[in-house]
Amino acid sequence: MNNHEIYAQALFVVILLYSVHIICSDDGKHCEGRKDGCCEGYMFNDTLGECTECKTGYFGENCSMPCPPGYYGQGCKLSCNCLTDECDLVLGCERDKATNAATVYRTSVQAPVREKGREMSPYSLMAKVLIGHVILLCFVIMAHAALCIIKRHSK
Known part of the structure; x- marks a missing residue:
């Protein structure tokens, strides 16, 4: 496993944990x-x-x-x-x-x-946050895939 893969996985875990924290801590009241x-x-x-x-x-x-x-x-x-x-x-x-x-x-x-x-809707903020995180996750996955393709072509 190279450094790019380690960074990508670490970033994925951080984003996932942050998303769970935001969703679980938002009671919609405050x-x-x-x-x-x-x-x-x-x-x-x-x-x-x-x-x-x-x-x-x-x-x-x-x-x-x-x-x-x-x-x-x-x-x-x-x-x-x-x-x-x-x-x-x-x-x-x-x-x-x-x-x-x-x-x-x-x-x-x-x-x-x-x-x-x-x-x-009291859930509209939570839905927007969740959609934003899904979009961000898609960008991270695409960036990781691009790095893998660049790495393969440079060999």
Whole structure:
């Protein structure tokens, strides 16, 4: 095993360990550079002294935004299957209001709720970090392959 192979393998191990560390340590709650330190979809709870998920029916930075019309639930990820004015932020579609019985129609949303073109999913940061690491790993593998080809041709 030559020096190039040792360096390539060492770099691969370092990148792999760093990736695992980033993915495992990111709880999705804490974000650097934020005034209160909480990510979008979370707000600082003074009583608990930590970032907590937005109340049902709210999303965004510091949980300051109600779900947009037609969406409801935790993180506003569910779509109402009724008229917009019948869609409750927490329960979704309410039927039979005279008897106070609520029927909730839950449907999955194909696209995440967006604010000013940004995804509101708490997992979006983790996904971006993971994709970045996969791309970096591909470059490392291609560089290693290029070194091997150059080495073979120089003999």
